[in-house]
Amino acid sequence: MSDSAFSFLGRTLRRRSFLRVAGATAASSALVLAGCSDDDDEVVAPTTPANTLIFANGTSGVLNYLYLLEQLQAAFYQKAVDAFPSDFTAEDKAAFIDLRDHEVIHRETLKYTLGVLSSAYDANLTTPLAFKFESFTLSTRTGAYTAARTLKEISVAAYNGAPKLLVVDNATGSHVTYLKLLTKMASVEARHAAFVRDQLQPNSFAAPDAVGAAGLDTVKTPVEVVALIAPYVPVTLDASFLPTT
Amino acid sequence: MNLFKIISELEKVDPEIMDRLTHRRSALTALGDISKKMALAAAPIAIGSAFNKAMGQNNLSTVPAVLNYALLLERLEYSFYDQALKAPTLTVPLTGAARTAIETIRAHEQAHVTLLTTALGSQADPAPNFDFGTTAFATYDSFLTFAQAFEDTGVRAYKGQAVTIKTAGNPNNVLQTALQIHSVEARHAAHIRYMRRGVTAGNQTTIMPWIVNAEANGAPAPVYGAGNPSATFPAEDNLAQGGITDLTTALGATYTAADVSAAFDEGLDSTTVTTIARSVVKF
Numbered sequence: 425m426s427d428s429a430f431s432f433l434g435r436t437l438r439r440r441s442f443l444r445v446a447g448a449t450a451a452s453s454a455l456v457l458a459g460c461s462d463d464d465d466e467v468v469a470p471t472t473p474a475n476t477l478i479f480a481n482g483t484s485g486v487l488n489y490l491y492l493l494e495q496l497q498a499a500f501y502q503k504a505v506d507a508f509p510s511d512f513t514a515e516d517k518a519a520f521i522d523l524r525d526h527e528v529i530h531r532e533t534l535k536y537t538l539g540v541l542s543s544a545y546d547a548n549l550t551t552p553l554a555f556k557f558e559s560f561t562l563s564t565r566t567g568a569y570t571a572a573r574t575l576k577e578i579s580v581a582a583y584n585g586a587p588k589l590l591v592v593d594n595a596t597g598s599h600v601t602y603l604k605l606l607t608k609m610a611s612v613e614a615r616h617a618a619f620v621r622d623q624l625q626p627n628s629f630a631a632p633d634a635v636g637a638a639g640l641d642t643v644k645t646p647v648e649v650v651a652l653i654a655p656y657v658p659v660t661l662d663a664s665f666l667p668t669t
Numbered sequence: 670m671n672l673f674k675i676i677s678e679l680e681k682v683d684p685e686i687m688d689r690l691t692h693r694r695s696a697l698t699a700l701g702d703i704s705k706k707m708a709l710a711a712a713p714i715a716i717g718s719a720f721n722k723a724m725g726q727n728n729l730s731t732v733p734a735v736l737n738y739a740l741l742l743e744r745l746e747y748s749f750y751d752q753a754l755k756a757p758t759l760t761v762p763l764t765g766a767a768r769t770a771i772e773t774i775r776a777h778e779q780a781h782v783t784l785l786t787t788a789l790g791s792q793a794d795p796a797p798n799f800d801f802g803t804t805a806f807a808t809y810d811s812f813l814t815f816a817q818a819f820e821d822t823g824v825r826a827y828k829g830q831a832v833t834i835k836t837a838g839n840p841n842n843v844l845q846t847a848l849q850i851h852s853v854e855a856r857h858a859a860h861i862r863y864m865r866r867g868v869t870a871g872n873q874t875t876i877m878p879w880i881v882n883a884e885a886n887g888a889p890a891p892v893y894g895a896g897n898p899s900a901t902f903p904a905e906d907n908l909a910q911g912g913i914t915d916l917t918t919a920l921g922a923t924y925t926a927a928d929v930s931a932a933f934d935e936g937l938d939s940t941t942v943t944t945i946a947r948s949v950v951k952f
Contacts, residue, residue: 515874522877525924526932532920537911584848587831600832605911607831608933610848611824612879614855615934619878622863627770629860630777630853639780640849641856 476660477545479646483591483602484543485666489646490606491534491544492553493582496656497575498527499555504568511565516623523572523616530609537605555656569624576617577634578652581644583610589646589667614641740785740793742826745950746819747782748799750775753812762809762869770864771816774857781850800951810870810887813861815949818888820858821880822937822945825892827851829902829936855934862886879931882906889948896941906930 477492479485501524508517538544546552561567587606590599618629625631635641644652646663654661750771753759763771786793805815827847835844859878865886866874876886883893883906896902903909908929913919916929 522879522928522931525928526879529916529924529929529932532922533911533913533916536913536920540912580852584845584852587835587848588844590835592835599835601912603832603835604936607828607848607851608910608935611828611851611855611934612932614852615859615879618856618859619863622860627766627773627860629770629863630773630856635777635853635856637780638784639777639853640846641852643845643849 476662477657478662479545479650479666481665481667483593483599484538484541486586486589486646487534487538487541487602488543488545489650489663489666490582490586491531491538492657492661493579493649493653494527494531494534495553496555496653497579498524498531500557500560500571500575500656501527503557504562504572507562509563509565509568512568513565516565516568519619519623520568520572523620526612526616530612533605533609537602553658556658557656559655566624569620572620573617573624575653576613576620577642578644578649579613580610580617580634581642582646582649583613584641584643585645585649588669591667740782740789741797741952742946743778743781743785744796745799745946745952746823747775747778748796749801749805749815749819749950750778752799752801753806753816756806756812758806759809759812763812767864767867767869770860774860777853777857797952801949802951805949810865810873813865813870814887816861817858817865817886818892818945818949820854820861821888822892822942823854824851824858824934825896825937826939826942827854828934829896829938829942831936877931880905880934881927882930889945891941891945891948896936896938898938902937902941903935905935907933907935 479489501520504520505517505524508520512520535544539547557571560571562571583606587603587610590602590606592599617634621628621631621634630641645668646666650661650663753763754768754771754775756763801815804811806812828851831844831847831851862876862878864870865876866872873886875884880893883890883904885893893905895904906926908915908917908926910916910929910933917924917926
């Protein structure tokens with residue numbers, strides 16, 4: 425797919441052609457692609473290495489990015505719930521079940537939203553991504569909450585950084601719908617973060633490593649976030665095409 | 670509160686504020702890059718500078734009034750925690766880790782107040798007296814009930830203004846900064862709620878760090894009720910999200926209303942927020 429090979433095509437045709445190729449590849453070699461660009465002025469990935477999940481420029485890419493983050497978290501809590509640490513109290517168990525349920529609902533809501541856009545990155549995958557939690561110690565309460573804290577802080581920072589990346593579409597007002605949805609989940613993620621931090625270390629709900637002296641919470645870009653979650657995801661993540669402002 | 674309120678109020682005074690802000694890209698960049706490029710101490714100055722530049726050719730006398738209005742709401746929260754920490758009735762129960770937690774939250778509110786007062790400079794209004802009445806600090810649980818109400822209302826207030834900021838010219842740097850405050854409010858709310866589960870507060874273990882249905886847990890019901898218009902600002906027991914009419918059954922699985930409602934927080938309009946505040950505080 426060199427530029428010269430399809431430079432005679434219009435931008436829209438270029439993208440459709442590209443996605444068709446990408447989709448066909450996905451069926452045979454686990455190649456995945458996250459959505460198409462909402463913005464005709466932006467380019468899509470010039471090449472698509474195997475086993476790489478590329479978040480395309482535009483709103484669908486942003487939503488796929490958060491969808492993956494919710495998939496990761498839901499899978500984490502499901503794994504913990506499937507085999508609770510032996511020293512988990514009844515309260516711990518109930519809390520983790522709540523957290524699992526909230527994340528599954530977030531995941532499914534984003535999946536529905538992406539389905540409407542026909543751009544869920546995993547729509548054509550025969551088997552979902554198998555996330556890797558081997559680096560966590562899920563057999564102990566401390567290990568489980570430490571893992572939860574790690575993922576929650578990433579999530580809070582991601583949700584603080586993502587809404588501004590939604591592409592304004594005044595024709596449909598879609599950005600309003602998505603912004604409302606994301607901010608409704610963002611504060612719940614922050615509630616979760618405060619809770620799991622407190623369980624690990626009392627009163628650390630908003631410790632200086634999370635909330636700075638100016639009273640502002642953490643924020644991270646998609647590129648920063650995918651680097652942090654890379655150890656838990658079985659494919660290479662590329663967020664470099666997502667909007668940055 | 671804070672930036673959401675500022676933007677909202679600026680718009681009332683100057684409907685074209687968003688255009689002004691958007692065109693002042695350098696000013697907005699200063700706002701958005703606070704965490705990365707600027708010392709934290711300089712943040713209030715940067716924000717004040719952004720607004721002053723944006724309003725440079727307009728009636729400057731209205732700017733302090735708007736900023737002072739936002740400051741009023743932040744001062745309310747700070748004053749609430751400050752009075753609690755000094756209340757003789759709370760000396761015994763509010764000790765140890767509980768006192769430390771409230772001091773942490775007070776420090777955050779103070780930081781937000783500092784953000785606004787520094788932006789206003791010499792034009793900042795003197796702090797008014799806030800009268801929280803006879804019940805707010807009467808008992809440990811009463812104090813925490815009020816705290817829960819203020820924090821959960823704070824989360825709703827910020828969220829309620831997010832769309833306004835995003836749609837009115839897309840000043841994304843302001844949006845990000847505001848969301849960074851929004852999630853801090855949510856952390857506070859979660860911790861306050863967790864404190865209410867403790868022995869000192871009466872083992873109220875039905876209270877979760879997240880909002881289940883529209884349960885008020887003793888706080889004023891409007892804190893968790895619908896705003897105006899209710900279609901835009903539904904109550905906290907809302908089950909319709911992202912264009913899905915009823916999330917409990919619509920996605921191929923069954924989820925409880927408690928889980929669905931807890932998985933999403935709802936925004937609230939500024940009029941309803943103000944009415945709630947006035948219902949429990951005299952100022």
